[in-house]
Structure formats: C-alpha cells, structure tokens
Amino acid sequence: xxxxxxxxxxxxxxxxxxxxxxxxxxxxxxxxxxxxxxxxxxxxxxxxxxxxxxxxxxxxxxxxxxxxxxxxxxxxxxxxxxxxxxxxxxxxxxxxxxxxxxxxxxxxxxxxxxxxxxxxxxxxxxxxxxxxxxxxxxxxxxxxxxxxxxxxxxxxxxxxxxxxxxxxxxxxxxxxxxxxxxxxxxxxxxxxxxxxxxxxxxxxxxxxxxxxxxxxxxxxxxxxxxxxxxxxxxxxxxxxxxxxxxxxxxxxxxxxxxxxxxxxxxxxxxxxxxxxxxxxxxxxxxxxxxxxxxxxxxxxxxxxxxxxxxxxxxxxxxxxxxxxxxxxxxxxxxxxxxxxxxxxxxxxxxxxxxxxxxxxxxxxxxxxxxxxxxxxxxxxxxxxxxxxxxxxxxxxxxxxxxxxxxxxxxxxxxxxxxxxxxxxxxxxxxxxxxxxxxxxxxxxxxxxxxxxxxxxxxxxxxxxxxxxxxxxxxxxxxxxxxxxxxxxxxxxxxxxxxxxxxxxxxxxxxxxxxxxxxxxxxxxxxxxxxxxxxxxxxxxxxxxxxxxxxxxxxxxxxxxxxxxxxxxxxxxxxxxxxxxxxxxxxxxxxxxxxxxxxxxxxxxxxxxxxxxxxxxxxxxxxxxxxxxx
Amino acid sequence: xxxxxxxxxxxxxxxxxxxxxxxxxxxxxxxxxxxxxxxxxxxxxxxxxxxxxxxxxxxxxxxxxxxxxxxxxxxxxxxxxxxxxxxxxxxxxxxxxxxxxxxxxxxxxxxxxxxxxxxxxxxxxxxxxxxxxxxxxxxxxxxxxxxxxxxxxxxxxxxxxxxxxxxxxxxxx
Numbered sequence: 163x164x165x166x167x168x169x170x171x172x173x174x175x176x177x178x179x180x181x182x183x184x185x186x187x188x189x190x191x192x193x194x195x196x197x198x199x200x201x202x203x204x205x206x207x208x209x210x211x212x213x214x215x216x217x218x219x220x221x222x223x224x225x226x227x228x229x230x231x232x233x234x235x236x237x238x239x240x241x242x243x244x245x246x247x248x249x250x251x252x253x254x255x256x257x258x259x260x261x262x263x264x265x266x267x268x269x270x271x272x273x274x275x276x277x278x279x280x281x282x283x284x285x286x287x288x289x290x291x292x293x294x295x296x297x298x299x300x301x302x303x304x305x306x307x308x309x310x311x312x313x314x315x316x317x318x319x320x321x322x323x324x325x326x327x328x329x330x331x332x333x334x335x336x337x338x339x340x341x342x343x344x345x346x347x348x349x350x351x352x353x354x355x356x357x358x359x360x361x362x363x364x365x366x367x368x369x370x371x372x373x374x375x376x377x378x379x380x381x382x383x384x385x386x387x388x389x390x391x392x393x394x395x396x397x398x399x400x401x402x403x404x405x406x407x408x409x410x411x412x413x414x415x416x417x418x419x420x421x422x423x424x425x426x427x428x429x430x431x432x433x434x435x436x437x438x439x440x441x442x443x444x445x446x447x448x449x450x451x452x453x454x455x456x457x458x459x460x461x462x463x464x465x466x467x468x469x470x471x472x473x474x475x476x477x478x479x480x481x482x483x484x485x486x487x488x489x490x491x492x493x494x495x496x497x498x499x500x501x502x503x504x505x506x507x508x509x510x511x512x513x514x515x516x517x518x519x520x521x522x523x524x525x526x527x528x529x530x531x532x533x534x535x536x537x538x539x540x541x542x543x544x545x546x547x548x549x550x551x552x553x554x555x556x557x558x559x560x561x562x563x564x565x566x567x568x569x570x571x572x573x574x575x576x577x578x579x580x581x582x583x584x585x586x587x588x589x590x591x592x593x594x595x596x597x598x599x600x601x602x603x604x605x606x607x608x609x610x611x612x613x614x615x616x617x618x619x620x621x622x623x624x625x626x627x628x629x630x631x632x633x634x635x636x637x638x639x640x641x642x643x644x645x646x647x648x649x650x651x652x653x654x655x656x657x658x659x660x661x662x663x664x665x666x667x668x669x670x671x672x673x674x675x676x677x678x679x680x681x682x683x684x685x686x687x688x689x690x691x692x693x694x695x696x697x698x699x700x701x702x703x704x705x706x707x708x709x710x711x712x713x714x715x716x717x718x719x720x721x722x723x724x725x726x727x728x729x730x731x732x733x734x735x736x737x738x739x740x741x742x743x744x745x746x747x748x749x750x751x752x753x754x755x756x757x758x759x760x761x762x763x764x765x766x767x768x769x770x771x772x773x774x775x776x777x778x779x780x781x782x783x784x785x786x787x788x789x790x791x
Numbered sequence: 792x793x794x795x796x797x798x799x800x801x802x803x804x805x806x807x808x809x810x811x812x813x814x815x816x817x818x819x820x821x822x823x824x825x826x827x828x829x830x831x832x833x834x835x836x837x838x839x840x841x842x843x844x845x846x847x848x849x850x851x852x853x854x855x856x857x858x859x860x861x862x863x864x865x866x867x868x869x870x871x872x873x874x875x876x877x878x879x880x881x882x883x884x885x886x887x888x889x890x891x892x893x894x895x896x897x898x899x900x901x902x903x904x905x906x907x908x909x910x911x912x913x914x915x916x917x918x919x920x921x922x923x924x925x926x927x928x929x930x931x932x933x934x935x936x937x938x939x940x941x942x943x944x945x946x947x948x949x950x951x952x953x954x955x956x957x958x959x960x961x962x963x964x
Contacts, residue, residue, distance in 0.1 A: 314830075343830050387818055488963055492956060549830040559822050586848045588826060588841050648841065649826040711833045718836075758834075765835040772824060772839045779819040780801050 181313040183343065183550035184304045185351070185542025188296065188317055188331065190248040190373030190400055191509060193217045194536060195300040196543035197308060198552070203355065203540040206307045214535060215303075217373075218245045219295045221284035228299040240265040240432035242282045246402055247296075249374045250289040251334075252326030254278055259398075260406075265428035277330065290334045297338035314341035316546035318538050320375040321347035322395030322486075322565045324611050325623050325653050332650070343549040345650040348372070349379035350390060350562050351541030352507040356532060357383045358544065358558075364502035365391070367490075369520050369528065370538075371483065372508035374400035378487050380494045380501075389561040392493035392584045394486035399479065401442070401510035407475045408438035408467065412453060415465045423461065430457045437463075445469045446512045473515045480519045487523055493584050504528040509535055562587050564647050568623075571608035573598065575617045580645045583613065587651060592644040594660075601633040605641055609655055628657040630664045704753040705745055711757060712738055715764055718771060725770040737763040796850035796863060806864060806929035808854060817851040857922040858949045861929070861942040868935055872942045884944060891951055899958045907962075911955045914948050921945045 184206075187194045192214040196205045205213045212230070220232035220243040227235075236243045244266065250258070255270045255278050267281035279286045297317075304312060317340075319331050328345055335342045349368035356362065362383050370377040377395040381388055412434055416423055426434070433455055441451035445467070455463045491498070504520060506528045511517065520528045548558050563586055569579040570593070581591050597605065605628045612620030631639050640660040647653050658665045715738065723731060741756040797804040800816040822828075824843040829836050853859045865872050880888075891910070898906035921944055928938040 344827065387822075485964060489960055492960065545827075549827055551831050557822060559818070559825060560827065561821060561825075586852070588845045589848055590845045646841075646845070649844075710831060714832055714836075761834045764833055765838075768833065768836040768839045771836070772843055775823040776820050776843070779823045780816055 180552055181550040182304075182308045182310050183313050183315065183543075183546035183552070184300075184308075185316045185346075185539050185544070185546045186297065186300055186318065186340075187348070187351070187539035187542060188248065188293065188319075188334075189217055189538075190246050190375065190402065191217060192373075192535060193296050193300060194539035195304050196536075196539040197304065198543050198547035203543045203547075205536050205539055206304055208303055215296065215299060216245075217248065217296050218243060219247065219292050220244075221282040221287070223283065226284070226295050228295050237429055237433040237436060240428040241267055242284075243432075244280060244282070244287075244292050246374055247289050247292045249398065249402070250278060250280075251293065252277060252324070252328075252330040253289070257398075265431045277326075290330050290337060293331070293334035294337035297335055297340060301338055301340055312340070313550045314343040314546065316344050316346050316351075316542045316549065317342060318346050318348045318351050318542050319651075320370075320372070320395065320397055321349050321377040321379050321390075321393040321562075322375065322397045323651075324397070324566055324621055325651075326621070327397065328651055332652070342650075343546055345652075346542055346545055346560075347377070347379065347390075347393070347562055347565075347651075348375075348538045349377045349393065349507065350381070350388060350560055351539075351545065352505060352537045353379070353381045353383065353388055353541070354544050354558070354560065355537045355541035356505050356529070357381075357388060359532070362503065365496065365500055367487075367501055367504045367524065368507055369483075369487075369504055369511065370395075370507040371510040371516060372400050373510070374398070374402050376400060376483055376486065378483070378490050380490050380496065386557050387559045387561065390563045390584075390586075391496070392490040393563055393565050394490040394493070395565070396482065396486060399482055400508075401439075403479050404442055404472075404476050404510065404513070405435055405438040407479065408441060408472070409434050411467070411471070411475055412438065412463065412465060416461075416463065420461075424459060427458055433457070434463075441467050442472065442513070445472050446514065469514075477515065480516055483516075484519070484523060498525055501526070505532075505537075506530050507534050507537055562649075562651070564589065564651055566611045567613055568645055568647070568653060569610050569620070570595075570643060571610060571617045576615055577610050577612070577617055577620055580643070581647060585647075588646070588648050590644060590646040592642050595641045595643060596637050597631065597634065597639045597641075598636055600636050602636065602639070603631045603633055604629045605631060605657070607643065607655070607657055609645075609653070611653075623653065624655070626655075626657075628659065628664065630662070631659050632662050634661075701748060701750040701753070704750040704757070708741055708745060708753050708757045708760075711760060712741060715760070715767075718764075718767070722767075722771050722774060725774060726767060730766070734760075734763055734767065794846075795867070796854055799847065799850050800854070802854070804864070804867065806857075806861060807926050808860070810855070813851065813854055817847060820847045856949075857918070857925065858942070858945045861925050861938065861945060864929060865935065865939055865942060870935060870939055872939050873946065880940070880943060888947065895951065895955060895958065899962075902962045904959055904962055907955050907959050911952060914952050914955070918945060918948045918952075921948065 183197065185196045194205055194213055194215065196203055207213050208215070215229045216233040218229065218232040218236060220227045220235055220239065232243055236245060254276060255268060258268070258278065261268060269279045269281050269286055277288060279288050301312065315335065317331060317335050319328055332342055332345060349370045352368050352370060353366060357366070365380065365382050368379045368381065375395065375397050376399040377393065379393040380391045382391055437453050437455055441453050444451040449469050451467045453463060453465050453467060457463065501524055504524050504526060506517065506520070511534050517528055544558065545560065563584045564581060565583060567579050567583045568581040569577040572578045578593070580593050581589055606625060607628060608617070608625045609623045610617060610620040611623050614620055628641065631641070641657060642660055643655065643657045645653060645655055656665065715734065719731070719734070737760040741760050744752045744756045800813055802808050802813060821844060824840055824847060826837065826840050826844055829840040853863050862872050894910055898910065921941055924941050925938060925945070928934050928941060
C-alpha cells in the first residue's frame, strides 16, 4: 500500500494552497459526492458520466460490488444485495417494523439494544460496514477526479438522526478511510446550496423527503449566516414506504386473482419492490402505470396502478409529514406569513401529491427550481471547502441545532430533560443530582434521547456508573452531570461528585454504536492482515497530524506572536523542535505524545488568540456601548 | 474569556437591551469562535473554540428572553429568583395561577386546541405587561426586591406557556 504523502514542514498547510475537500450525501436510495472547483460546487461523476451512485452493496464470491452493477442484481440475489442500508444505521432488531417484507437475513447482535447485522455470503455485515463500502466507492471516485489525497469530507445526515445514527455514520466514514470534517444536517446543506445560489435572505423552510427519512428545518438566512430555528422529522419515513404501500397493493391484487398463490420468496419480494418504485416514479408525470413481471415460479404479474390509487394508498404517509411541520413551526414561534419560501429536497418530493400537501400547509407554492437529488451534496461540498480552510469570498457560518431533547433517568422511570431540542450547537448544560439512600456510594447514570416523559418511550443512549461517592446521608451528596453536544451533534457526558471531586465521563456510544474494539477489528480486516502495513499507516497518519499542527501554530505565531511574552514563545518553539526531531523517528506513539505535548504547551496561546479575535470582531462598532465600566 | 454575558456582547448591564446589537454581536463572536473555524486547528484551539462558542450560545439565549435575562441580572446581584425560600407571591397572583392551571388542564382533557391557543395569548399579554414593569423596576428605580417578585411571576408565566405548548403538541400528535 502506498504511504500518504508528506511535504516539507510548513509546506503542507500553506494558507493559499487549495485543499481537496469533498461533500458526500450518503442517501438511502442514492449517494453523491461533490466538490468546489474554481469557486463552483459541482457533483463528481463516475467514468460513465453518472452522478448518482445507487446506495446498493452486493457481496459476491469475488468481492464487493457497489452501485449500478449491484442494483442490477438486486432481484436475482436479494439476500446478498443490500439496498437502503441507511434505514438500519444505529438501529436494533426491535426498531425495524415489518421485517417479513424486507428480504434480508437479520441477525440480532448480543443484546436486543445493540445494532443489528445482516447475514450475507461474505459473513455477518453490520450496517456500518455496508455503508463504508458506499463511502469507499465515492472516495475513490473523488480521488480519481481530483488527482490527489483528500484533506477531508463533510458527510450529511438527516437532521432528525439521533446520536446512535450519527455515531454509526461517523464510524462508517472512519472505516472507509475518510477524515470527517463535519457531520452536516441534510436540510442545512440544502439551505446552503439554495441560499447562496439565490442570494436568499429571510426565513426559509426546507422540506426534505428522501428515500428513507423525512426532515423539516426552518432557517433564518442573513448575510452568509444560516441559523436553524427549529428542526423536526421522522427518521423512518421516506420514499421506500411509498414503494412498500404499492408492493402490498400488488400482493392484494395477486391474492384477489388467485387466492391459492404460493407465498413469495426473497427474489419475488425484491422484484415487486423494484417494480413498485418504478411505477411510483412513472406516476409523477403520468396517470397510469402498468406493472408487469414474472415471479420465480412463473406466475405472471400484470396490473395497472392509477395515480388516484397511488394517492389513496399513500396519502396518510404524506399526512405523516404534517405533524413534524406543525411542531417545527411552533418551536420556531413563527406564523405562516413569516415564511419567505419552502424549498423541496429529496427525490420523493417529485410526487405531485406531496407538493400539493406542502403547498396547502404553507399556503404558497414550494420552490422546485433545483435538482432535489443533488442539492444536499452541493451544499455539503461548499461547507467542506470552507472547513478545509479554502477561504471563500463570502463568510459562511452555519448555526445548527440538536433535533431531540437529551436527558437522564430519574426516580420512577421518568426522564429529566437536560438539553432541550432545538438548542443551538455547541451546547453544554450541567445539572445537579443527589443520592437517594443513606450511605449510597455509587450512582447509575442512564442517558436518554427523546421528547417523552417516560424512560421506556425514549431512546437509551448509554448507561454508566459513578463510583466512589463518599457515604453521606441521603440527599447530601452533590453530583454534577454535564452534557456537551459538539458541532457534529454528538453527545458526551461527564459526572462529578463535587465534595470529593470523583469523576466519570464517557463519549456516548455504547448502547447502539460500535465499541472501539469492533472498529479496530473492522479496520484490521479492511486494510488486509499485514501488521506492518497497519503500523506504517498509523505512523503516516500521526506524522501528517503532527505536521499540520506545527504549521498551524507557525502561522498563528506569525499572525499573533505579539500576544505572547518571549519566554512563552520560547516554550512553544521548544515543543515544536522536540516534535520535529521525533518526526524523524519511526515511533508513532512518540509522535502522538509529542503532538499532545505541543497542544498542551499552546493552550494559553489559543485562549489569548481567541479573546483577541473576538475583541477585534466587536471593536470599532459599538464604542458607545462599551461605557459600562 | 469573559464570563459576564453582557460584557461578552459589549452591552450595558441593564434590563432594556438593544436586541439588534445583541444578535449582531452574537453572530460576530460565532463568526470568530465557532468550531467550524477550527476544524484543522490544534486541539487546544479546538477546545477553546468549543468553550467560547458554547458560552456565546448560552449567553445569547439567556439575554434574548426577558424572563431569563431578568433572572440572570438578579444572579449578578447575588439574588436567586428561583430559590425555594424565595416564595413570596401575592395572594391574588396565586389565585390567578390556580385558575390558569385549571383552565390548562380542562382544555387538555377536552383536546381543545383553540382554547389552549387563547390561553397562550392571554399569557403572552400578561408576560409583556410584566416585562414593562421590569423595565421600570430594574432600570429606573433599581428596586431589586420588587424586580425579584415580578421576575418570579414572569418565570411562572413562561412555565405555563411551555406547558401549553407541550399540551398542543401532544394533542396534535
């Protein structure tokens, strides 16, 4: 395997050098990759000029096939050809309704709460591994098109994805060898692409109905600032459900014609689901669709589905999107008259009855002047370009929110809310708790996500224990639990006993996510078994990391060195030199340690720079208001 | 890092604030401090960015709403408006409280969204009257004792509004 390329120190992070960054829309039905080239966000195509990569992964005897080729075999080899894997990300068996009509061999992993797996010819595969195959294909496409090593990627997720689903997505990217710059909410990405393209200002609604997920976000757009006011949705509602309704209708037709028809096998199920999807798409511009096919036992299918029947079958799915819209509007505290535009995103918004419902709700015609399949990837690429440090002319700032409330289990199976939904990220909240019994020395902490008051109605994210609480009478101890949600929307929780200072902290992932060991194992198997190769890669990554930090600090010293005293500067220089010396060795642990030491040494400098840049930003504009001291 | 929310946004420490200035200063700070600006920075810079962006969000949300702004102003004056010992509330307001609570429960049981919406409007009118009272008590009279009592009322009204909101959401679900 080729090593990552490293340029001379100071060269790799030249401020003006264009870094290769991509935006990936990892969709339920299709996935895309885009990048900003000569100031324009563009979707990258494969060697046949196709933009969309069907999110289909097939395990064959000769390896993995992704995309169109896999899709072509889905009815022939349904068990080994995984479509819509996004619906299983961060999900356990009990989350999946109607397993009988999904042609896979599900396997429950360890406990009922952990992520499900699929049994394929290549063995057990987790949704994370399957998604990583899609990401790898897009990564390769981007590297070929751009001709170089990628700095990183922004990967989009449905805004209504919970912590487990986000963590699973990030794990998949890591498995695919991508450096994740940010997880970005799909409707926010769409707003960026739409907003910049149309110089939109004011309050906009993004209605995003994809293959498997529904999001509605309300944003305030103003001079390059995209502020999410509220978001809501349903992470298990999308175009797939429309296909499924049609599929059930076809089954009913068959049974009506022939009550003794044999049950369908997996091939038949996949065939009919595919036919259902095609009929649905056809009905966007036509009044009738003919569904013709032959089942594996030779039984012929020939039925006509009218547009009116489609509406009848699926209107209640469309209506399911109304409640999240109402909730988001209420949370944003807005009247319909304040909405300047409604942008339609996702392939399923092509259906006329979906458009009508949105129009009726918002009392205005929705905006459909952009490609609903591409807009998310285009927005992600714009954000990736900015995050990688390729400064664009206009400053872009995204202020997103957490979609679901976060809380803790308290007495009686009730949830105490710590961070309410629609809080702007990043956000941190601390709450104090106390002991229930005299002499209690441990406390079990159960972290939950959701809007209901009962623990059983919320999603369990993690459980951990704080031990070593000094024995006291009930109610005397003070346990401070802090929740921090970062800019990716990922939660970490720490607990601290205030009188003795005992601490416990975790980054939330255990219940549904993969353990660190599982990831390491998957990385091992995906990089091949050669130990030397793994070590080489770890070393190369550590070195790249170290170099980029050194050059970032060098640039900072040039810009803001005057903030430091000479001894302070010397200390930083010294740390840089020791790291540079270690870079000549082949010891990745030493590189990590020296990098950490350099980070430690620059903590104070970072704080000073931050204060200085904020003062600069606020200076000059409000001298009349600074008279309070 | 400046821990005083008013100073953070270079605003004068008083109850009546320029909300436009608050918003624009908040955005300026986030433009500098947001973690999106530090994706490729060292981990110490990432940490500082996360801390300042978190503080700016918390400070902005606190100062934006009259009830939380009033409570925060009192905190700066070493008064905890929500402390349990601080229970003084005039009898007529207590009576009114009970009536509102009962009305809320009745509408909830009857699944009467219009009734809840009207109750919400009544609450909002009440809140804006209390906010005007606070303008006067804080900034003109500097009467923190009366301001504490009024703040407690406003916090209560906010809580009722939140519960109305929740009730409507549950009915519509």
